[in-house]
Amino acid sequence: MKQSNVKEYFKPTNLKEALSLLNSYDKNIAILAGGTDLFTDDHSDIDAFLDIDLLGLDYIKIENNYIRIGSNTTFANILHNNEIYTNHGALWDASICLADKSVRNMATIGGNICSSVPSGDSIPPLFALSAIFIIETINGEKKVRPEEFFLGPRKNILKKGEILKEILLPRFDGLFGSAFTKIERGSVDLATANIAVFVRLDNEKISESAIALGAVAPTVVRASKLENALIGIVPNESKLSDIVELVEESISPISDIRSTATYRRKISNIIAKRTIISAYNRAIKNNIF
Amino acid sequence: MLIIEQSKIISFRGEEIIMKSNKYRINLTVNGVNYEKYVDVGETLANTLRLELGLTGVKVSCDRGDCGACTVIMNGKAVKSCIIPAVKADGANIMTIEGLSTPDALHPLQEEFINEAAVQCGYCTPGMILAAKALLDENKNPTEAEVREAIGGNICRCTGYVKPVKAILNAAKRLNDEQGAC
Numbered sequence: 001m002k003q004s005n006v007k008e009y010f011k012p013t014n015l016k017e018a019l020s021l022l023n024s025y026d027k028n029i030a031i032l033a034g035g036t037d038l039f040t041d042d043h044s045d046i047d048a049f050l051d052i053d054l055l056g057l058d059y060i061k062i063e064n065n066y067i068r069i070g071s072n073t074t075f076a077n078i079l080h081n082n083e084i085y086t087n088h089g090a091l092w093d094a095s096i097c098l099a100d101k102s103v104r105n106m107a108t109i110g111g112n113i114c115s116s117v118p119s120g121d122s123i124p125p126l127f128a129l130s131a132i133f134i135i136e137t138i139n140g141e142k143k144v145r146p147e148e149f150f151l152g153p154r155k156n157i158l159k160k161g162e163i164l165k166e167i168l169l170p171r172f173d174g175l176f177g178s179a180f181t182k183i184e185r186g187s188v189d190l191a192t193a194n195i196a197v198f199v200r201l202d203n204e205k206i207s208e209s210a211i212a213l214g215a216v217a218p219t220v221v222r223a224s225k226l227e228n229a230l231i232g233i234v235p236n237e238s239k240l241s242d243i244v245e246l247v248e249e250s251i252s253p254i255s256d257i258r259s260t261a262t263y264r265r266k267i268s269n270i271i272a273k274r275t276i277i278s279a280y281n282r283a284i285k286n287n288i289f
Numbered sequence: 290m291l292i293i294e295q296s297k298i299i300s301f302r303g304e305e306i307i308m309k310s311n312k313y314r315i316n317l318t319v320n321g322v323n324y325e326k327y328v329d330v331g332e333t334l335a336n337t338l339r340l341e342l343g344l345t346g347v348k349v350s351c352d353r354g355d356c357g358a359c360t361v362i363m364n365g366k367a368v369k370s371c372i373i374p375a376v377k378a379d380g381a382n383i384m385t386i387e388g389l390s391t392p393d394a395l396h397p398l399q400e401e402f403i404n405e406a407a408v409q410c411g412y413c414t415p416g417m418i419l420a421a422k423a424l425l426d427e428n429k430n431p432t433e434a435e436v437r438e439a440i441g442g443n444i445c446r447c448t449g450y451v452k453p454v455k456a457i458l459n460a461a462k463r464l465n466d467e468q469g470a471c
Contacts, residue, residue, distance in 0.1 A: 001329060001331045001332055001336075002331055002332065002333045002336075002352075002371075002372075002374075003330065003331030003374075004331060005331070006330045006331045007311045007330060008311060008330065009313055009330045009374070009376045032374070032377070035372055035373060035374060035377065036354060036369075036372055039333075039372045039373065039374055040353040040354050040372050041353060048330075049330060049374070049376075051376075051377060053377070076366070099442070100357070100441040100442030101367065101420070101438055101439055101441055101442060102357060102360055102366075102367045102368055102369050102420060102442040102443075103354060103369060103442060105366040105367060105368050106368055106369075106372075106373070187441065188355075188441060188442065
């Protein structure tokens with residue numbers, strides 16, 4: 001049996017019912033979205049699942065200022081969305097790199113966020129694109145930035161009785177672009193290192209940037225020093241070669257089964273350069289890929 | 290959906306012991322047939338298909354969603370059944386490899402896998418064929434890149450993927466020539 005201990009399964013039909021259950025259940029209850037992380041290995045500490053499939057959290061809504069993505073939206077559905085493809089390239093790029101097509105049919109963005117694995121591919125784009133997480137609790141709604149949400153490997157601020165409901169992505173105007181790069185060992189793997197870059201341009205020059213790296217620190221981190229160094233420049237290979245080293249001040253990679261700290265440090269420089277150029281090129285082309 | 294089953298067993302000392310286990314009733318349609326089954330919460334769809342329904346064409350290899358041998362089509366999409374709780378499949382419409390052929394004929398995908406010698410040990414084959422079927426159902430004319438993406442979750446240790454990809458492209462062409470016969 002895949003899960004040795006779990007005995008109860010709940011599938012509430014509305015958020016209020018779900019929150020009530022989460023708050024009142026006296027043993028260990030885990031929120032089940034696609035199950036592609038939670039259901040792969042045995043978790044003998046879990047007594048019950050709460051399946052969120054019927055809560056109506058599988059949607060992508062385009063509004064004037066934001067895109068609202070329900071937490072139970074699969075990556076397959078994210079990939080089908082033209083607005084995300086066109087204007088939120090980093091998230092789209094990350095989604096196509098994530099696992100494989102069959103897994104993406106079940107895996108959800110909420111699950112990827114709440115698993116809070118440092119290499120989670122959707123996470124750096126959410127940092128770089130200034131996402132806002134909407135958390136629903138029995139006492140009302142909380143809005144949290146990704147920077148506040150993640151605490152460490154598989155640790156986040158969600159408390160018992162709270163559920164990630166929605167992810168907001170701001171819609172940008174002017175010249176902007178974003179991109180994502182993933183370094184992995186083979187064809188389908190967790191990231192050895194990954195990075196998302198967002199840039200905004202004033203004419204040809206970068207006026208604003210956000211750079212987030214994953215799998216090189218206990219949580220995804222922003223490369224703030226590098227971000228500041230990009231302001232006012234027109235990036236090219238040689239200019240970037242001088243400054244990408246700054247990325248190393250923001251990361252603290254370890255050696256593990258996938259790679260070494262040394263390699264991760266070196267590759268962070270390279271993917272920073274590559275991805276800044278990709279994001280910049282998208283911005284220059286005014287989002288025509 | 291919750292049924293609490295009580296099973297009675299007799300211990301070696303002749304005592305009656307009542308064991309309770311929570312089983313959940315699920316209804317699912319598999320290969321066109323409706324089933325009602327009672328499953329444990331911790332049980333996978335793969336094991337339920339194999340053991341409760343006898344559909345051993347569904348293979349379990351890595352049992353953690355990496356290799357794709359367990360791939361089935363659920364509600365039109367290729368999914369890895371070894372990481373899906375059986376309870377989550379309540380109400381689902383599922384196709385396993387057993388449902389792909391008719392009593393009279395193999396599906397073109399199956400025929401082309403044979404023609405192209407795309408089957409060696411055969412263990413990845415049911416899952417890979419179903420991943421391809423799901424692709425062809427949504428995209429009648431895939432490029433080679435799209436085929437490789439669709440089977441990207443199916444690991445094959447034998448063939449190097451060349452013949453399977455060729456077989457799938459052949460099958461797509463045949464199905465298009467047959468004007469949508471699927």
